[in-house]
Amino acid sequence: MTTSPLARLLIIEDNEEVLRSLKKYFTKKNYDVVTASNGLDGLKVYENDQDGFDLIITDLVMPNISGVAIISLVKKKSPQTPVIAITGWGEHPEALATEAQADLVLEKPIELDRMDRFISDLLKKK
Amino acid sequence: MSPSKIKQKAPAIIGTSQAMERIKDLISHVADTGLNILICGESGVGKEVVAQNLYQESPRSSRPFLKINCAALPDGLLESELFGHEQGAFTGAERKKRGKFELADGGVLLLDEIGDMSIALQAKLLHVLQSGEFSPLGSEKEVHTDTWVLAATNHELEEDIRHDKFREDLYYRLNIIKILIPPLRERPEDIPHLIEHFVNEYAYQFQAGRINIPGNHMIAKLCEYHWPGNVRELQNILKRGFALGNWDEIIDELFRYAPASIPSSGQSAGAMGRSASVSSLSGLDYRTLNLDDISLKDITRAAQGRVEREVISFVLEKTGWNRSKASRILKISYKALLYKIKDLNIIIPH
Numbered sequence A: 001m002t003t004s005p006l007a008r009l010l011i012i013e014d015n016e017e018v019l020r021s022l023k024k025y026f027t028k029k030n031y032d033v034v035t036a037s038n039g040l041d042g043l044k045v046y047e048n049d050q051d052g053f054d055l056i057i058t059d060l061v062m063p064n065i066s067g068v069a070i071i072s073l074v075k076k077k078s079p080q081t082p083v084i085a086i087t088g089w090g091e092h093p094e095a096l097a098t099e100a101q102a103d104l105v106l107e108k109p110i111e112l113d114r115m116d117r118f119i120s121d122l123l124k125k126k
Numbered sequence B: 001m002s003p004s005k006i007k008q009k010a011p012a013i014i015g016t017s018q019a020m021e022r023i024k025d026l027i028s029h030v031a032d033t034g035l036n037i038l039i040c041g042e043s044g045v046g047k048e049v050v051a052q053n054l055y056q057e058s059p060r061s062s063r064p065f066l067k068i069n070c071a072a073l074p075d076g077l078l079e080s081e082l083f084g085h086e087q088g089a090f091t092g093a094e095r096k097k098r099g100k101f102e103l104a105d106g107g108v109l110l111l112d113e114i115g116d117m118s119i120a121l122q123a124k125l126l127h128v129l130q131s132g133e134f135s136p137l138g139s140e141k142e143v144h145t146d147t148w149v150l151a152a153t154n155h156e157l158e159e160d161i162r163h164d165k166f167r168e169d170l171y172y173r174l175n176i177i178k179i180l181i182p183p184l185r186e187r188p189e190d191i192p193h194l195i196e197h198f199v200n201e202y203a204y205q206f207q208a209g210r211i212n213i214p215g216n217h218m219i220a221k222l223c224e225y226h227w228p229g230n231v232r233e234l235q236n237i238l239k240r241g242f243a244l245g246n247w248d249e250i251i252d253e254l255f256r257y258a259p260a261s262i263p264s265s266g267q268s269a270g271a272m273g274r275s276a277s278v279s280s281l282s283g284l285d286y287r288t289l290n291l292d293d294i295s296l297k298d299i300t301r302a303a304q305g306r307v308e309r310e311v312i313s314f315v316l317e318k319t320g321w322n323r324s325k326a327s328r329i330l331k332i333s334y335k336a337l338l339y340k341i342k343d344l345n346i347i348i349p350h
């Protein structure tokens, strides 16, 4: 028996391993998960998408288009879409992510259960 | 070298390598965002061409595009070029001058060689990027600016951050979008396209039928060369060849002065190892010559040419082609350096 998914997530992360584990975890939690492994591909998925994403998760430091750029562009187009930024240890663009109106900045290593709770909260607030 | 205003149409980005296709794709997706962009790559790879294309595809294309080379000016002058000054702000400031951030308002400002900007100026730049405001030298008033800032560099800025030569917060602010252009030697498949492009471009400038086009064999050779000066060096070599047609000689010269390849590790330092390095240094294996043809002077001169060319090119690259800085580092006179650059046919980007 399949239940309809809770929400549609876009996850952009250039570390394949992190991306895979996020996708696996949130798919199991009954989310509809779309992934992209760099900023440019993520932006293209976002721009060409017809159905709309309920929430976006993006890494901050990535080659070509950074997470900060993704956040700014998403917030310009649809300010109500919640965005979670994830950042690696020892990288310091958090201030920029906040300035770009990220709803939440989480540091790696990611605690999946905690992230899941944050996502539920953000989706409820929406 | 002086800051200049560019008005003509942006040159097309030639190249079909995966890297260049990706860059064109990236440009079309980010040109309308107004987000800060950092363009990285060795000298001559096409950083300015990419900046001009970003500008042309942006909604700001009818507004000014200004460029300033941060390596070409001493600190104080660069500061007043960027931010302007009031009359009497310093000795010699006889008239009020508007800075680039004011002149480029509504348009685009390309900060070339950003890695050479002093730490003090980096702080001022960071302030403009954060607040959109700056004050001209000698003025208390903050002026608002809506300038799209593109920065270009041939430095490894991450390395400069580790050595406290570049501010990490400024780096993150510029690096919202990064366009990394690989050196030409990593995308040799672009070379034939670039040659064709320059043939077409220069055919206009030469009298009809007078341009000397390199043959396929020559083009294959040009694809093998490692192009330390990248597309700019290729363009200069082609210009020479189109005019003179001495392709054999040109290619011979390119490879003769090419830096010696690095010997693979673990090679014995015995007699064979040593003579192999002499041949790679001089570009000529004397052991294969007739004894009568061995000339110590010729072999030494060839090796010396290669060593000088490699070291001088390296230092020029590192100093952002600042020749007076380079001559000080090399501990030779400025005049001697200029002579060597000419003699060794080292291509200087303009």
Ligand SMILES: Nc1ncnc2c1ncn2[C@@H]1O[C@H](COP(=O)(O)OP(=O)(O)O)[C@@H](O)[C@H]1O
Binding pocket: B011, B012, B013, B014, B015, B041, B042, B043, B044, B045, B046, B047, B048, B049, B050, B197, B231, B232, B235, B349
């Ligand atoms: N992909 C390209 N297609 C066409 N011309 C190029 C390309 N890349 C570089 N050039 C040419 O090579 C020269 C050097 O390019 P430039 O953008 O000034 O390099 P950089 O700013 O990286 O030093 C210019 O004459 C430019 O027109």
